[in-house]
Amino acid sequence: MHLYGVNVRLCSYPIVNYKLMESISNKEIVLICYRKIIRDLDLSLVDKYIREDYIQHSPTVKDGMAGLCEMLHFMKTLPRPTEVAPSPIIRIIAQSDFVAVHLDIRFMGKRAAIIDLFRLQDGMLAEHWDAGQGIGDDDVNMTNGTITINESVDxxxxxxxxxxxxxxxxxxxxxxxxxxxxxxxxxxxxxxxxxxxxxxxxxxxxxxxxxxxxxxxxxxxxxxxxxxxxxxxxxxxxxxxxxxxxxxxxxxxxxx
The missing domain is CATH 3.10.450.50 (Nuclear Transport Factor 2; Chain: A,)
Known part of the structure; x- marks a missing residue:
């Protein structure tokens, strides 16, 4: 994950049950990737959840699984956070093969709202887009508000x-x-x-x-x-x- 040219370490995510299941939703797969691959930097899971032909649209990260792994290896060189931060994941929306995630990232005194979009294929991340905007002192409400999805609405x-x-x-x-x-x-x-x-x-x-x-x-x-x-x-x-x-x-x- 990048924050205006700075690779950041995400700190805490919603808990996902990793026990064997007959099926797992695309939303759950994305949450696993945030928690285990991005937060914990467990590169042993890359082959399981990231396609070899992974298509990258984030402007600062190189294409493919190789480009993602290069970024993850760099993140391993960064100092580990000394405190457990609250989850940056605010909202997550899923339909068909797509999952959009709204995040509130705080790192080294900077704060930004990020929206990631993933396309999944056969239970693996196949494509990624994102965009981000800095949150200033006058924009503290950029990510707050309603969180829960009202599933009774069509x-x-x-x-x-x-x-x-x-x-x-x-x-x-x-x-x-x-x-x-x-x-x-x-x-x-x-x-x-x-x-x-x-x-x-x-x-x-x-x-x-x-x-x-x-x-x-x-x-x-x-x-x-x-x-x-x-x-x-x-x-x-x-x-x-x-x-x-x-x-x-x-x-x-x-x-x-």
């Missing part, structure tokens, strides 16, 4: 509402927002949209919807990752991160 309906929002005049975003709408990113609100936007992927679980978008602001290209909470047919809560797409990356796969 994910198809949640996705449809967000899709309609993107398909229509975004300058009239308030039409789609609930009266008590909560915005968590004051720098990238739904009422302050980019000059142009392209959606690449949209996944939903219950009342939470993740949208991976590419936007243009003042001639610069940004990765825009959004999480929406839908309630009674409208968008009730919104989190996001935005990261400028660099001209040079560690691979040729692009950020999308």
């Amino acid at each position: 994910a198809r309906e949640s996705k449809m509402i967000v899709q309609q929002y993107y398909n229509n005049d975004l300058s009239k975003a308030d039409v789609y927002l609930s009266a008590d709408y909560i915005e968590h990113n004051t720098a990238s609100t739904l009422l302050n949209w980019p000059d142009s936007i392209k959606m690449h992927r949209l996944i939903a679980e219950g009342d939470l919807v993740f949208a991976q978008c590419e936007g243009v602001k003042s001639g610069k290209i940004f990765a825009l990752y959004h999480i929406f909470r839908v309630e009674t047919g409208k968008i009730a809560e919104h989190w996001s991160v935005e990261q400028e797409v660099p001209a040079v990356m560690a691979h040729g796969n692009g950020m999308f």
Whole structure:
């Protein structure tokens, strides 16, 4: 995991039952990878959970399993944390082969909101995207708010509402927002949209919807990752991160 060019050590994750099971969900597989491979740096599990042809889109990490292992080996050289930190995982949304994870990372006095997106294939991580944005003193609410997914809400309906929002005049975003709408990113609100936007992927679980978008602001290209909470047919809560797409990356796969 990178934080503005600095490799960071994630410290604590939700507990997963590692006993043998007849089946294990993609969400559970991702949590195992965070906890055992990223946090504990147990490289013996890489072959079990990471495909050899793993496709990397994070701009600072080299492609493939080899690139991921290079990053993990570097992380082994970093000082181990002296204190156990709370879990950085705030929200996790899964649909079909995709899992999106919203994280609040704190490292060496810096704090950032990160959203990772994984595509899984045959029970292994096959592809990874991410985007991150620093959290300043004025943005302390970027990751707080509703955490639990309301599974009684039809994910198809949640996705449809967000899709309609993107398909229509975004300058009239308030039409789609609930009266008590909560915005968590004051720098990238739904009422302050980019000059142009392209959606690449949209996944939903219950009342939470993740949208991976590419936007243009003042001639610069940004990765825009959004999480929406839908309630009674409208968008009730919104989190996001935005990261400028660099001209040079560690691979040729692009950020999308």
